[in-house]
Amino acid sequence: MSYWGWLLVVAVFGFILTCVSKMGPAYIDAYYVDEGLRKLAENAELRDMSRGEIKKELDRFFLINNVRGEPTKAVKIVRGADSMLVSIDYELRQPLIYNIDVVMRFDKQLNTAKPELCCKPLVDLEQFSKRD
Structure with missing residues (x-):
């Protein structure tokens, strides 16, 4: 191969x-957010837990797995009549080269009515915030 080919x-x-190296940590955090929601879904007492207890449980998991920043701040809990939705929806902007940024969007949800579908977004929470 020539010089230009190797270059x-x-x-x-x-x-x-x-x-x-720039985007990998964000995807590793997203993996641990996914695992945290799956672990939360396995908890038999989830429906009886308060919002504070759920956030404390997730924060403990995030602390152990070194998840910091935006994922820990984006936890939203919506209680319904017969189920509960735990949503972690966030967006990260990471500078790549000079003035080029990469925007990564992550949307993970746990619906207690369908725990087997954990971490796939089933409900658009934007519709709830527009009505409030």
């Missing part, structure tokens, strides 16, 4: 490495 390979590899 192109190194540049592409460097760009990929930069993307992984």
Whole structure:
């Protein structure tokens, strides 16, 4: 391979490495948010827990797994007549190169009526906030 070919390979590899190093931690946090909701779904006393107890349980899981920042602030709990929705919906903006930013959006939900569908967004919470 010529000099220019190797230079192109190194540049592409460097760009990929930069993307992984900048965006990887956000996806690792999203994985642990997912795991935290799954662990919460396994709790038999979830329906009897108060909002504070649920947040405390999630905060404990996040502390153990070093999840900080936006995911810990974005916890919302909505109680219904026969179920409860725990939602962690957040957006991160990460600077990539010079003035280019990457926006990553994560939306994880736990509906106690359907715990087997954990972590997939089933309800649009924006409709609730518009009515309030």
